[in-house]
Each structure stands twice: as structure tokens, then as C-alpha cells.
Amino acid sequence: MGMLITCLGISGSGKTVFLGSLLDSLNSPANAHGGFFIADTNAKGRQVLRDSLLHKEIGIAANLDRIGHNGYKGYPSGTKSSTFRQFSLLQGRDTVLDIGWIDYKGGLLTGDASDGSEQEDLYHCLEKSTAIVIYLDGYRIASAENIKQARRFVGTEPIAKxxxxxxxxxxxxxxxxxxxxxxxxxxxxxxxxxxGDYGPLKEKTKEVLGGLVDMARRNPLWRCGMVAISAVGRGNNRRTFIQDATFSTAPVVSDEIIGEPEPFNIVQAFYWLVGCVVAAEKVRAQGRVAALHGRLSAQKSDEARLVNMGFWKRLFYNDGKWNDEVHSSKRAQEQLSMDILGENQQLQAYEQALIPLFRESDKVVTAIS
Ligand SMILES: Nc1nc2c(ncn2[C@@H]2O[C@H](COP(=O)(O)OP(=O)(O)O)[C@@H](O)[C@H]2O)c(=O)[nH]1
Ligand SMILES: [Mg+2]
Known part of the structure; x- marks a missing residue:
């Protein structure tokens, strides 16, 4: 299976930290959650056994020993460009899911100089994506004085567009x-x-999202969820205000990790995304089975027709050749049924193993519908 995730959110909203923290939580079999863990994949799509470069690049836990040296405060340095990252979800030795993760550069959302082709790229990514993740700074939403201000501070307008x-x-x-x-x-x-569920914050966010929530509601095939997360947990971060918020500008802050990070709801958010691909695969599996049934019944009626024509067949065909044809087509069908059943069984097995994780997600991801 494969899934593509496109991340939208203004610069500084927490896109990179989210992914780093996800890798912290699931990186290596030692940190397996419900039997699943994440590994880098190399160019050939194979799992990389050495230390994960991606994890080292953006993980918080992966760099704890550097905090306090050379001004390093525990968070990965920001970047202004879009990035495409690849990794895999594994269960034991099996690669369950190949994941492509597109972190869309914040500048494009805030209307900084961006050419039309970049915009086209973005729409192309969105079209192909299994899911879109929209990152909004929950702190800014909570501390904004009113809804309009919150909209400006977290960039909902460009995202909604x-x-x-x-x-x-x-x-x-x-x-x-x-x-x-x-x-x-x-x-x-x-x-x-x-x-403790950030219910009131979620209610305020729905107002901040305005038309985006309506969009999710009027499209019955859309699945939309909201989750409140942290990469460090309460009390483990020191926030210093470089510039207080004014009515027109968001606060400028500097964060420093001061305690063992205890992320919350990040792994659960990730499994919500995995749930999306499993749901889509199930629809595809049903399609494969329906197509197979169609072919098998067509083949049966074809065989019946040929048997009925037994007399003519002897006249026009060399008997052996006719039998070979019927048999090889039967064998091909059997192989196809086996493959499809095998694939579907594998999918069911993964789903069974993932169900407890999906339940955990359902507890913290609020459905918007
Ligand atoms: N306290 C706290 N600060 C965070 C958290 N996630 C991100 N930040 C802060 O937000 C900054 C920007 O995050 P980043 O992921 O680089 O934003 P991006 O531009 O969307 O990729 C970080 O350097 C931290 O200062 C979090 O979970 N807790
Ligand atoms: Mg970033």
C-alpha cells in the first residue's frame, strides 16, 4: 500500500516539528506501537537499517543531547522550501505502507512571491494525496482576541482558498x-x-475555519477530523515573548525545550491518516472482487457455450488445442483469484492489527461532519 500526505500551514505553524515528533515516537522497532514502527526507505524502496537520517534531521528526541550547545533549543531549524520525504510503516519484517510526505512551503500560502507553476504543482499534489493535513497554531487561536484576528494569525484564508x-x-x-x-x-x-480534550478550542477553531467546515459538511464523501497536539507536552517547553501580539500582528515567540518531551496525540493523528488509506484500499479490494466475479461468470458461460458446441468443435478444431485453451484460461483465472484473495487477506490482516490503533485515534480526533 502507499499513501501520500500533503501538509498545508503557514510558516511556523508546526509542520516540521509534527513529523519529527512522529518519527521520535515510532522510529525503530524498540518504539513499536501496537507492533508497528517507522523506518526510512532507500532509493530502492528497501528499509534502511542504519540510523535514520530523516529522524536525525528533524526529530526532537533524536537531538536532545545537543540542547544548550551553540544556541540549540531542541526544535529543528525552519526551512523556506517545500520538501518531499519518504518513509515506511512496518510490522515486523513487512512493509505495510510506503509513505510520501509533502511539506508545502509556508510562503506559498501567505502570498509571498510564488510563480504559477508552483501553484499548479500544489494542486497536482492535492489531487494525488490520500489526505491533506492542515496545521493551525492552536496557541494563536486560543490567544487571539476574536475570530477575525485568529483567522489572520493562523492563515485560514489562503488555506480555505x-x-x-x-x-x-x-x-x-x-x-x-x-x-x-x-x-x-x-x-x-x-x-x-x-x-483535557481541548473541546472548547476545537469549537472556536470551527468558527475560525468558517467556510472550510461548511465545505466538509456539504460533501458527503469527505472525511474531516480535528485533533489538538503537542510535540513536547505541558511544562516541557519554555516560551519567551520576543514581541507581544498587537491587534494586527501575531506574537513572536522563542521556544526552548526544558523537560523530557512527552508528545500527545501525534501518533493518534498519524493513525487517523493510515485509516484513510486502509478505507480506500478496502473500496479497491471490493472492486477487484467484483471484477473477478464478473470475469468468472463470463468464463463460465463461455465454457458452457463451448461444451454445447462440442459437436462443432470436433469438426472445426483440433481437440487437444481446444482443451489447452480452455485449461490455460482456467489456470490464469485461478491464479488471478488466488492473487486477489491473497491481497485481500493481507489487507484484512493489517486492518485487524490496526483496529486498536484506529480506536485510539477516534478518541482524540473529532469528526467534523
Ligand atoms: N511549545 C511548542 N512549540 C512548538 C511545537 N511545535 C512547534 N513549535 C514551535 O513552532 C516553531 C515552528 O515549528 P516548525 O515545525 O518549524 O514550523 P513549520 O514552518 O510549519 O515547519 C518551532 O520552532 C517551535 O518554536 C509544540 O508542539 N510545542
Ligand atoms: Mg518546516
């Missing part, structure tokens, strides 16, 4: 959108945390 552009071609398709509220550890005001 992109999704609405893409809506017209996707009305009759399955579209999966996950809204990730980042940096939730930094929210101190208990009003937004609710019973």
Missing part, C-alpha cells in the same frame, strides 16, 4: 482532511483545554 479551488473537481471523490491544532502545550488558559 486552496481547498475551495480543489473542491469543484473533488465533489464526487473521497477526500480526507485532518486539521491539526499545534503547540497546544503552550495554552495556559484552562477555558480552552476543557476536560
Amino acid at each position: 486552496i481547498i475551495s479551488h480543489f473542491e469543484s473537481s473533488k465533489q464526487r471523490s473521497m477526500v480526507n482532511i485532518l486539521i491539526v491544532l499545534t503547540q497546544c502545550d503552550a495554552i495556559e488558559d484552562a477555558r480552552w483545554i476543557g476536560a
